[in-house]
């Protein structure tokens with residue numbers, strides 16, 4: 001693998017290993033060795049260089065970049081629609097075909113046959129960049145030229161990464177080394193590593209990045225002042241070259257904490273003026289600044305509640321300041337009482353976001369997007385889909401996923417999240433009748449909204465492999481691909497990632513793909529059972545601790561006693577959370593018989609002898625899944641050992657080391673959980689396996 005910007009493995013899925021001989025033969029035509037760079041803008045040139053690099057790697061030949069195509073010549077032509085129209089080549093296509101291309105959205109691209117060669121036509125330079133990466137990706141996965149032909153546009157206007165990075169260089173819930181942007185109280189100057197990162201983002205179509213932690217306090221509150229804006233503008237400029245807009249998380253109490261005002265009340269005129277001045281200042285440094293991400297009235301962060309105002313008042317205050325410049329307010333809905341009373345079983349954290357926000361529908365300014373976590377609690381390995389998604393017809397919404405594996409193994413355990421995200425995206429909210437999937441709701445289309453998108457809490461840091469566990473790169477890649485097109489099959493995404501990152505040997509592709517695909521369910525099977533969640537060590541959230549949060553203020557309980565376990569969230573006898581869903585989900589979840597097994601303990605409190613849809617009792621399911629999960633974790637290591645010779649030695653070793661940790665972690669979970677329930681219930685394993693008494 002080639003060395004670049006300090007780390008041998010920096011290029012991740014832009015490694016583009018050389019194609020096998022036979023495949024090269026089917027593509028190789030004389031025109032393949034020429035890239036005709038029609039767009040002369042910086043971004044157009046970047047796209048041409050990427051294509052050159054990609055083709056050189058995949059085919060192992062030199063590729064020349066030409067300025068224009070001479071009569072009778074051919075090649076890979078790369079330009080925008082405007083270039084296409086101007087150059088004589090446009091005459092090769094019919095009026096209808098041209099009209100079709102003209103209708104493409106701004107970020108779209110088309111791949112088009114052009115004489116014996118091929119044209120990549122971007123609706124804009126951004127589209128062109130995406131088109132160049134797409135052509136390489138499709139060649140790397142050996143797609144035939146005929147199958148490449150057509151247009152492609154992103155489903156989501158906003159495709160965003162949220163970094164939870166702090167100015168001291170630490171990363172909240174980061175498992176891949178320190179921050180890519182900050183160190184020891186300084187904003188880092190743009191480096192080749194930052195460029196390498198921006199390339200990765202652009203290659204999967206990410207177009208927005210928030211670089212600092214949503215928990216904004218201390219020095220980070222000064223990001224929106226001249227103290228840091230010049231440094232941040234330098235990062236924004238580097239990202240801009242790859243069609244990515246910079247966002248910042250801000251502190252709602254800034255007018256007080258850094259502005260010297262006595263209040264941050266959103267209805268106070270001096271506060272309004274303060275934010276307007278700040279917006280003007282920010283845009284004088286960063287003309288295409290994306291906007292603010294805001295965590296307010298959540299987990300001790302300040303917000304409008306302090307002043308007796310609601311979230312619409314708070315969000316609109318900031319939206320009014322940013323609107324003249326086209327900036328957005330991304331207002332998070334992770335709002336709940338984290339000082340709750342565990343003794344009161346009618347209180348339910350799962351209800352909180354819906355209860356706070358639905359009543360505000362229609363009150364948010366046009367530049368506000370509500371960012372909603374996929375589940376009602378907090379990024380657990382299994383949760384139902386948040387009923388808030390799709391519940392506000394007059395409000396822009398976007399989906400928030402967690403790529404960083406806070407509750408899903410912390411990039412020590414393998415847990416490929418693309419299958420989980422697919423289930424979320426395919427969930428039907430019935431917001432506008434059947435087929436109102438989360439994918440439709442998030443993009444805005446399903447609610448006839450202009451804005452929308454998907455944000456992922458980033459899992460990358462300054463680790464040489466970007467993500468700690470090298471295989472966690474697949475989550476990063478997969479997130480970007482799904483944000484572009486939620487309809488992509490997870491198997492396709494996985495194959496793309498393997499071919500572009502590691503190679504093309506069928507054994508490698510098949511075996512690694514199945515390891516990745518099995519891993520989410522394996523992780524689920526040895527951790528908290530049947531959707532009940534948590535059971536992790538408090539604070540850092542790794543490893544088992546069944547009662548770790550049981551008697552705390554955080555609102556995440558399982559209520560296990562001698563007879564049964566689970567949270568009654570029904571309307572009939574529980575917290576009523578089920579009532580936040582539309583039909584048919586409401587009835588399905590309400591009834592213990594129709595509730596899906598994997599969510600049973602999220603919605604119901606049942607006896608250990610309760611029979612699941614699978615036919616097993618709850619207690620036997622707990623034992624079986626934990627024995628099987630630990631065994632399957634060991635199996636992952638064995639499977640890796642069979643294929644690891646196909647990948648670079650250091651890569652293989654790092655993965656093997658992580659998988660060995662995972663085996664230990666899974667055994668720890670198995671034993672702690674099984675023993676806990678054996679002691680609670682006195683019921684033994686039907687199959688007589690050893691459980692520590």
Ligand code: GCU
Nearest residue numbers: 172173214215295334378406
């Ligand atoms: C989780 C996580 C926090 C994070 C919070 C959020 O609770 O543990 O570190 O700040 O989510 O999404 O705001």
